[in-house]
Amino acid sequence: MSRDRRTPFNRVGEFLNQWSVPRQMRGADHRTDAARSRMSETLRPRLEDADRVGTSICPYCAVGCAQLVYARDGRAIHVEGDPRSPINEGTLCPKGSATIGWMNAPDRLSKVLHRAPYSDRWEEKPLDWAMDRIAHLTRQTRDETFVEALPGGETVNHTLGLASLGGATLDNEENYAIKKLFGGGLGMVWIENQARV
Amino acid sequence: MPSLGTSYGRGAATLAQWDLAKSDCVVIMGSNMAENHPIAFRFVMQAKAKGAAVVHADPRFTRTSALADIYAPVRAGSDIAFLGGIIRYLLENDAWFRDYALAYTNLSTIIRDDFQGPEDLDGVFSGFEPDMKAYFVDSWQYEGMAVPSPRSEHHPQTEMDFTACAGRMSEKPPHRDPTLRHPQCVYQIMRRHYARYTPEMVERVTGCRKETFLKICETLARNSGRERTSAFCYAVGWTHHSTGVQIIRAAAIIQALLGNVGRPGGGILALRGHSSIQGSTDIPTLYNMLPGYLAQPNVNKSHGSLDDYLKGETPPTGWWHNEPKYVISLLKAWYGDRATAANDYGFDWVPKIIGDHSQLPMTLAIRDNVIKGMFLLGQNPAIGGSNSRLVQRGLAELDWLVVRDFAETETAAFWYQGCPVRDGELAPSDIKTEVFLMPASIAGEKDGTFTNTHRLVQWHDKVVDGPGDSRSELWFIHHLAKRLKALYADSRDARDRPIQALNWPYPEVDARGEPDVEAVLKEINGYTCGDETPVGTFKDLKDDGSTACGCWIYSGVYPKEGHNQARSRKADGPGGPGTHLGWAFAWPANRRTLYNRASADLDGKPWSEEKTLVWWDADKESWQSPDAIDFEPSKAPGYQPDWNQKPEGMDALDGGSPFIMTADGKAALFVPSGLKDAPLPTHYEPIESPVLNPLYAQQSVPTAKRWNREDNPYHAPEDAQYPHILTTYRLTEHHSGGTPTRSVPSTAELQPEGFCEIPPELAARHGLRTGDWVVLETSRGAVETRALVTSRLRPFEIDGRAVFQIGMPWHFGWRGYATGDVANVLTSIVGDANTTMHENKALTCRLRPGRLSGGRR
Incomplete structure (x- = not known):
C-alpha cells in the first residue's frame, strides 16, 4: 500500500488529535470517547470470524481445565479457558494458553513418513x-x-x-x-x- | 497408585481440586504445585486468602515455597523420615483425632503375634526372604484372619492358604482393642515403629531444622480435628522413588489419624501430569490390570481357570465381593456373543502375564531383542525413559516401530539422530528397524473423554480435523482391528480365536472413517446384552453373562441412550453446594469426595457444622448429602452384621465403616496385604545416596527392583566418584517429554534452553557462574548443560557433613525450538517393588565445569 507523504507538521497535528490526554482535559471520558483513536476504530473482535466453537479439555496436564476452541474454515483460530468450568473458571496456564500453538504447530506432520530398514531417509x-x-x-x-x-x-x-x-x-x-x-x-x-x- | 488403594480402598485422589479452597491447612510435598499445576494452585491461594496455612516441603525452593507460610527444605529422598516424624509427633503428643481414628481406621486392630518390625530385625519386617528379595506376608495379617487387599491384586504372596484364611473375615469382626493397650494392636506397633523418628532424627536425616519441622507438625495438628480439616497435595516428587509408594502411604496414615479423609477441605490430592493419566490407569494401558482395577490374569497365581481366578481374587467382605459381576461383564464387552458360560466367557483368551512387563523391564526386553515390533502412541521414551542411552540403543534392535504423534519426536528420529548414531557406534545403514511415523490428531480434533486428576471424566468436542492424514488413536486401533480381523478370518488355529471373537461393533461416522466415540463410551459404561440398553449404575451389572461393561467404575457416565454425562456442563452457581454434580462425571457413581460417610460421626451426625457433607436422616432412613454418597444409601449408622449368618460383601461391614472397598471397611494405617515392601512406611535411603542410612543397618529398600548390568550400573552408597545428589524436575512452560511445548513457538520462547540448578556453595568450589557450561556425569552417561547458580538449592548438613543437590529439568531434547541435553541419559533403570516406578528424583552424580569433548550425548 502506498502511503501519503506526511510532513512533520502533519504528524504533530495528528498526534495531538489522536492522543487521548488533550481530550480528557477537555472533559471526555477516558473509558469511552477519549479512548478512541484511528487504530481503535478499526479493531475487531478476534473471534468475529469464527464459524464454529466447541468445548474442549486442555491436552497438557491432568488438572482438566475446560477450553473453548474457535475455528474458521476448518482451522482452529483461538483457544481460551471456558468461564463456566468450576476448575479453571476461564483461566489457563502458560501451557494451556499454548494449545492453539500446539494445534497449529509449524512442525506438525500431515503425512505418514516411512523409513525402510537400513535406509538413510524418510519417505512419504x-x-x-x-x-x-x-x-x-x-x-x-x-x-x-x-x-x-x-x-x-x-x-x-x-x-x-x-x-x-x-x-x-x-x-x-x-x-x-x-x-x-x-x-x-x-x-x-x-x-x-x-x-x- | 497402590498407596492410596491399600490405605483407603481406591487408588485415586480423595477430593476435588476446588475443595482445597475449604481447607484450613494445605501441605504440599513432592510437588511444585504453583509451577506445575498452576490452575489447581488457585484453590490453595483461595484457602490462604481465607486464613489457611500453606506448607511446602521440598528439596528446592520454588514458587510454591515462595507462596507458602512455612517452607521446609528436605533432602531429596528423605520424605519418609520427615513424614514418619510427623506420625510420631501426632502419636506421642496425642494430637490425632481420637473419635475418628478409633472408629474409621484399623488403629485398634490386633496384628498376628509373630509380626516383627525393623526395630526387631535391623531394618526389615518379618517374612523377608533374602534370596528372593521379597516378603511372605503371613505375619502381617490380622490375628486369626487374612485380609485381602483392595487393590487389583487381591491375592498376596503367603505360605498359608490365603483364600481360606481370608474366608474367616465372614465369621467374626477382626479382633480389636479400643483401649489401645494390646502390644500387637496397630497403635502400639506404630508407636514402637516410629519411636526413633524424633525431631532430632528428622533433622539428621532430612537436613530440615527441627524447629521448622515442629512448626509444621503443630500447624498441621492445629488445623485438623473435629472443626478443621487439612489437605495434602503431592505429585511425582513423591512417586519417583524406590520407596515412592511408602511415601504416599505415610501421608495416608497422617490424614487418617487426623480425621481428614472424606471431609470437606480434607484428604489427599494426587496431582498428575498428563491429561488422562488417571483415565489410562482406570482403563489401563498397563500390563498388570484389566479395566476397573481388576487383576490381569497371572500365570504365577491361581488363575488357571475363571473359577480359580474369581475364587482367588474375590474378597469375602466389602464392596469388592461384587468382583465376579465386573469380570464377567468385561469379558462380555470384549467377546460379545462368543463369551458364554460354557467357555468361561473367553477367560482363557485373555493373555496371562508371567512377570513384570512394565516400562523399565520393557526397555530391557527391547534392548535384549525379546520385543520385535512396537507401537508408541503419544509417548517419547528417548526423553522420558530412564537411562536414555540404553533406551535409544535398544530401539535399533526392533524389527519395526510405529510412532504416532503430532510431530517428529526424538524417539522417531533415533535411527539417524539418536546417541548411538551421533557417537559413531551405529550408522543408519546398520539399523534394520522399519519405522512408521504417523500424524496423530489431538484434543479439539477428535471427540472423547479425559479423566482428570480428581477422577472427573470430561468430554472434549471435535471442532476441526487434524491436518492431512492425522487421525485419532481410536481411528488407528479401529482400522487396525478391522484389518487384523480380516487377516485372521479364515484361520482355524485355536490361538487366533481371541481376535476372531473380539467384539468390534463400532460404527464409522465421518468421511475419514472415524469411529463413533460415544459407542465406545457406552460400552465402557455398560449395557444389557440383547437390547443394548445402557446400565444406569454398576449396581445393575450381573455375573450371569446378561450384562456387558468395559469398565465398571465408569458406569453412569452414559446412563441412558443419548445421555453423555461427561459432556454435561452444569456447574453449581454462586451460593450452590459447590460439589458441581452437573459438571461432567466423576467415578465412581459421580461421587466427588471419596469416603464421604467419614464426614459424619458414628451416629451419622457431621463432626462439625462448618464441615458438613453427609448426614443420616433418621426420618427418611437414608443418608443425605449435596454430594453423591459413597456408602450404601440406606444402611443405618447403627447397623451391625449378624455374624451367625456368615455375612458376605457389604453385609459384613457395619454402619460405621466408610472405607467400603477395604475388606474390613476401615482405613488401613497398617497394611496387611497388597504391598510388597512394608506394612508401615520406613525410611530407606535412595538406591544411590551420598549418605548411609542413619536409621537402620538396612541401607536401601531390600525389595527394590534392580537390573544391575553393564549398560545399567548403579553407584554404591557414599560413592566418592559421584558425591552429589541429582534430582530431576519439570517447568511451567514445558510438558513431560517436551514435544508438545518444545515444538510450540510460544512455550519454546518462554523457556528456550536446557540448564541445571547448582547451589552457590558448590558453584564456588568449581569457580562456576550462571551461564557457564558444565558436565554432569553418572555411570550411565554424561550431559553438558548451562549452569544456573541459585540459592534455591541449598547445601544440607546430613549426619554431620555437607551434601549438595543439583537439579535438572528433564524435558529437553534435540528436536523442536527449545533444546538441551537429555537429563535421562544420567538416570538408571531401578524400580519401586510395588509399581516399578523409577527413582529419578534422587540419584547421585558428579559435576565438572566445561563441555563434553566428543560432542553432545
Whole structure:
C-alpha cells in the first residue's frame, strides 16, 4: 500500500488529535470517547470470524481445565479457558494458553513418513499403505512369537514379541480400544503408558 | 497408585481440586504445585486468602515455597523420615483425632503375634526372604484372619492358604482393642515403629531444622480435628522413588489419624501430569490390570481357570465381593456373543502375564531383542525413559516401530539422530528397524473423554480435523482391528480365536472413517446384552453373562441412550453446594469426595457444622448429602452384621465403616496385604545416596527392583566418584517429554534452553557462574548443560557433613525450538517393588565445569 507523504507538521497535528490526554482535559471520558483513536476504530473482535466453537479439555496436564476452541474454515483460530468450568473458571496456564500453538504447530506432520530398514531417509507414504503394512507386520510378529502354554503346561496365550507404550495423553475410549485389541485380541502383555514415568 | 488403594480402598485422589479452597491447612510435598499445576494452585491461594496455612516441603525452593507460610527444605529422598516424624509427633503428643481414628481406621486392630518390625530385625519386617528379595506376608495379617487387599491384586504372596484364611473375615469382626493397650494392636506397633523418628532424627536425616519441622507438625495438628480439616497435595516428587509408594502411604496414615479423609477441605490430592493419566490407569494401558482395577490374569497365581481366578481374587467382605459381576461383564464387552458360560466367557483368551512387563523391564526386553515390533502412541521414551542411552540403543534392535504423534519426536528420529548414531557406534545403514511415523490428531480434533486428576471424566468436542492424514488413536486401533480381523478370518488355529471373537461393533461416522466415540463410551459404561440398553449404575451389572461393561467404575457416565454425562456442563452457581454434580462425571457413581460417610460421626451426625457433607436422616432412613454418597444409601449408622449368618460383601461391614472397598471397611494405617515392601512406611535411603542410612543397618529398600548390568550400573552408597545428589524436575512452560511445548513457538520462547540448578556453595568450589557450561556425569552417561547458580538449592548438613543437590529439568531434547541435553541419559533403570516406578528424583552424580569433548550425548 502506498502511503501519503506526511510532513512533520502533519504528524504533530495528528498526534495531538489522536492522543487521548488533550481530550480528557477537555472533559471526555477516558473509558469511552477519549479512548478512541484511528487504530481503535478499526479493531475487531478476534473471534468475529469464527464459524464454529466447541468445548474442549486442555491436552497438557491432568488438572482438566475446560477450553473453548474457535475455528474458521476448518482451522482452529483461538483457544481460551471456558468461564463456566468450576476448575479453571476461564483461566489457563502458560501451557494451556499454548494449545492453539500446539494445534497449529509449524512442525506438525500431515503425512505418514516411512523409513525402510537400513535406509538413510524418510519417505512419504499413503495412509492406507501404512495401515496395510502395519497390520501385516503385526500379524507376522504375533504368529512368530505367540505362546499358547509354558513348558510346564500352564496356558498363557500371549506374545512377548509385541509391545505398546503410551496412553496417558489419549482418550479413555482410545485406551479402552488399545487394551481390548492389543490385550484381549492379540494377546499382548507389554502394554504400558506414562503412569510410571 | 497402590498407596492410596491399600490405605483407603481406591487408588485415586480423595477430593476435588476446588475443595482445597475449604481447607484450613494445605501441605504440599513432592510437588511444585504453583509451577506445575498452576490452575489447581488457585484453590490453595483461595484457602490462604481465607486464613489457611500453606506448607511446602521440598528439596528446592520454588514458587510454591515462595507462596507458602512455612517452607521446609528436605533432602531429596528423605520424605519418609520427615513424614514418619510427623506420625510420631501426632502419636506421642496425642494430637490425632481420637473419635475418628478409633472408629474409621484399623488403629485398634490386633496384628498376628509373630509380626516383627525393623526395630526387631535391623531394618526389615518379618517374612523377608533374602534370596528372593521379597516378603511372605503371613505375619502381617490380622490375628486369626487374612485380609485381602483392595487393590487389583487381591491375592498376596503367603505360605498359608490365603483364600481360606481370608474366608474367616465372614465369621467374626477382626479382633480389636479400643483401649489401645494390646502390644500387637496397630497403635502400639506404630508407636514402637516410629519411636526413633524424633525431631532430632528428622533433622539428621532430612537436613530440615527441627524447629521448622515442629512448626509444621503443630500447624498441621492445629488445623485438623473435629472443626478443621487439612489437605495434602503431592505429585511425582513423591512417586519417583524406590520407596515412592511408602511415601504416599505415610501421608495416608497422617490424614487418617487426623480425621481428614472424606471431609470437606480434607484428604489427599494426587496431582498428575498428563491429561488422562488417571483415565489410562482406570482403563489401563498397563500390563498388570484389566479395566476397573481388576487383576490381569497371572500365570504365577491361581488363575488357571475363571473359577480359580474369581475364587482367588474375590474378597469375602466389602464392596469388592461384587468382583465376579465386573469380570464377567468385561469379558462380555470384549467377546460379545462368543463369551458364554460354557467357555468361561473367553477367560482363557485373555493373555496371562508371567512377570513384570512394565516400562523399565520393557526397555530391557527391547534392548535384549525379546520385543520385535512396537507401537508408541503419544509417548517419547528417548526423553522420558530412564537411562536414555540404553533406551535409544535398544530401539535399533526392533524389527519395526510405529510412532504416532503430532510431530517428529526424538524417539522417531533415533535411527539417524539418536546417541548411538551421533557417537559413531551405529550408522543408519546398520539399523534394520522399519519405522512408521504417523500424524496423530489431538484434543479439539477428535471427540472423547479425559479423566482428570480428581477422577472427573470430561468430554472434549471435535471442532476441526487434524491436518492431512492425522487421525485419532481410536481411528488407528479401529482400522487396525478391522484389518487384523480380516487377516485372521479364515484361520482355524485355536490361538487366533481371541481376535476372531473380539467384539468390534463400532460404527464409522465421518468421511475419514472415524469411529463413533460415544459407542465406545457406552460400552465402557455398560449395557444389557440383547437390547443394548445402557446400565444406569454398576449396581445393575450381573455375573450371569446378561450384562456387558468395559469398565465398571465408569458406569453412569452414559446412563441412558443419548445421555453423555461427561459432556454435561452444569456447574453449581454462586451460593450452590459447590460439589458441581452437573459438571461432567466423576467415578465412581459421580461421587466427588471419596469416603464421604467419614464426614459424619458414628451416629451419622457431621463432626462439625462448618464441615458438613453427609448426614443420616433418621426420618427418611437414608443418608443425605449435596454430594453423591459413597456408602450404601440406606444402611443405618447403627447397623451391625449378624455374624451367625456368615455375612458376605457389604453385609459384613457395619454402619460405621466408610472405607467400603477395604475388606474390613476401615482405613488401613497398617497394611496387611497388597504391598510388597512394608506394612508401615520406613525410611530407606535412595538406591544411590551420598549418605548411609542413619536409621537402620538396612541401607536401601531390600525389595527394590534392580537390573544391575553393564549398560545399567548403579553407584554404591557414599560413592566418592559421584558425591552429589541429582534430582530431576519439570517447568511451567514445558510438558513431560517436551514435544508438545518444545515444538510450540510460544512455550519454546518462554523457556528456550536446557540448564541445571547448582547451589552457590558448590558453584564456588568449581569457580562456576550462571551461564557457564558444565558436565554432569553418572555411570550411565554424561550431559553438558548451562549452569544456573541459585540459592534455591541449598547445601544440607546430613549426619554431620555437607551434601549438595543439583537439579535438572528433564524435558529437553534435540528436536523442536527449545533444546538441551537429555537429563535421562544420567538416570538408571531401578524400580519401586510395588509399581516399578523409577527413582529419578534422587540419584547421585558428579559435576565438572566445561563441555563434553566428543560432542553432545
